[in-house]
Amino acid sequence: MKKIVVLIAFILITQISFGQLRVEFEPNYDESKVPEFEVPDPLRMFNGRKIRNQRRWEKKGRPELLEFFTRNVYGRVPGELGISTWEVVEQSDNALGGKAKRKQVDLVFKKNGRSLHFNILIYLPKNVDNAPVFLGYNFYGNHTITNDVNVIISDAWARNNPSFGIINNQLTEQSRGVRVNRWAVNEIIDAGFGLATIYYGEVDPDKDDFRDGIHPFFYVDAQQRPAADEWGSVAGWAWGLSRAMDYFEEDAEVNENKVVVFGHSRLGKTSLWAGVTDERFAAVISNNSGCGGAALSKRQFGETVARINNSFPHWFCKNFRNYNKNEDALPADQHELLALIAPRPVYVASAEEDQWADPRGEFLSAFYATPVYDLYGEKGIPSKEMPAVNQPIQNTVAYHIRTGGHDVTGFDWEQYIKWATEQLMNE
Numbered sequence: 001m002k003k004i005v006v007l008i009a010f011i012l013i014t015q016i017s018f019g020q021l022r023v024e025f026e027p028n029y030d031e032s033k034v035p036e037f038e039v040p041d042p043l044r045m046f047n048g049r050k051i052r053n054q055r056r057w058e059k060k061g062r063p064e065l066l067e068f069f070t071r072n073v074y075g076r077v078p079g080e081l082g083i084s085t086w087e088v089v090e091q092s093d094n095a096l097g098g099k100a101k102r103k104q105v106d107l108v109f110k111k112n113g114r115s116l117h118f119n120i121l122i123y124l125p126k127n128v129d130n131a132p133v134f135l136g137y138n139f140y141g142n143h144t145i146t147n148d149v150n151v152i153i154s155d156a157w158a159r160n161n162p163s164f165g166i167i168n169n170q171l172t173e174q175s176r177g178v179r180v181n182r183w184a185v186n187e188i189i190d191a192g193f194g195l196a197t198i199y200y201g202e203v204d205p206d207k208d209d210f211r212d213g214i215h216p217f218f219y220v221d222a223q224q225r226p227a228a229d230e231w232g233s234v235a236g237w238a239w240g241l242s243r244a245m246d247y248f249e250e251d252a253e254v255n256e257n258k259v260v261v262f263g264h265s266r267l268g269k270t271s272l273w274a275g276v277t278d279e280r281f282a283a284v285i286s287n288n289s290g291c292g293g294a295a296l297s298k299r300q301f302g303e304t305v306a307r308i309n310n311s312f313p314h315w316f317c318k319n320f321r322n323y324n325k326n327e328d329a330l331p332a333d334q335h336e337l338l339a340l341i342a343p344r345p346v347y348v349a350s351a352e353e354d355q356w357a358d359p360r361g362e363f364l365s366a367f368y369a370t371p372v373y374d375l376y377g378e379k380g381i382p383s384k385e386m387p388a389v390n391q392p393i394q395n396t397v398a399y400h401i402r403t404g405g406h407d408v409t410g411f412d413w414e415q416y417i418k419w420a421t422e423q424l425m426n427e
């Protein structure tokens with residue numbers, strides 16, 4: 001009898017705790033279960049003071065928010081490190097069937113006996129002297145974005161993906177061109193833009209290990225990982241984009257005043273943070289960036305702060321964990337990240353089936369960033385009504401939700417090229 005009671009008690013307890021576990025980690029996809037919350041006003045300081053003009057925004061509001069995101073979400077870069085040397089390791093005036101130039105430029109960084117390098121693959125339209133460019137990271141190596149046999153295969157660590165021929169964490173010839181569908185190289189060149197891309201794993205391998213990549217360059221004494229307010233991988237990758245910008249300033253063939261920084265998913269979180277922290281980027285595109293990107297954290301729809309910090313402990317700074325299951329305590333939300341890009345153009349894009357990234361939360365961010373664009377007389381998102389699927393709103397703040405899933409498609413690029421042309425080519 002006693003045994004049976006113990007057994008029943010055991011079953012009940014484990015059931016309850018498993019149930020709780022399930023509840024805690026079950027993502028919410030039900031709009032009616034989105035908690036009530038107040039959207040912080042980007043034009044109000046944390047002490048309640050209202051910001052009424054551009055000057056106050058630039059002197060007070062923007063720095064306060066930038067500091068918040070730096071110390072509590074992405075982490076601060078602990079020091080400075082410029083390009084030590086760079087070299088054009090390969091180039092051609094006859095790429096993409098003759099309409100483009102190709103360059104592969106290796107940037108080298110040296111500090112404290114350490115060395116790191118990454119390679120920028122650049123295609124430039126032959127008929128434009130000083131080309132504007134789209135700059136974005138790729139997930140599996142530069143050679144995956146094109147079938148061009150001249151593109152060098154990176155020897156950096158890569159996540160295994162047998163369907164792309166990636167085993168033993170090494171990229172191989174087998175994955176050449178496997179991501180051509182995500183990069184509209186021809187359309188970009190035909191529109192008079194260049195395309196520059198970097199394998200993100202060369203700047204920091206995407207794993208919870210802070211002994212490799214860029215982070216250890218700044219360690220003091222026996223430091224093993226960044227301090228609680230120091231950078232995670234997203235900020236590390238954003239740092240790399242800024243170094244690519246340093247290089248563009250040296251390259252006469254690239255128009256460094258017209259660089260559009262682009263990224264998908266985790267790399268969309270990265271393009272946003274790069275755009276915020278480096279005002280040299282003329283425009284910013286976030287494709288399906290979701291939690292920790294364009295989506296409002298306080299909605300807790302799809303991926304949440306706790307979820308992302310548990311699955312990817314290395315992406316954000318340690319301080320971000322203070323908001324695990326504690327979104328209410330956030331004094332700022334991701335619409336204010338977008339506002340930090342103002343008055344420069346920003347495009348937020350969602351996909352209908354990508355509920356994990358919370359399309360509505362991404363749209364609302366763009367909407368709630370608008371008052372800061374208003375200060376500059378720049379047009380944001382005029383209404384809280386989400387546009388219909390495949391019906392882009394393209395103002396200085398732009399938004400679309402397209403059919404399909406978590407991906408970068410021809411439709412996305414068609415919009416980005418059209419919008420970037422309008423935003424940057426009108427002078």
Ligand code: GTR
Nearest residue numbers: 264265266267290291303308
């Ligand atoms: C998912 C992650 C998302 C998104 C995505 C990606 O697993 O939960 O936040 O970043 O990865 O980068 O593809």
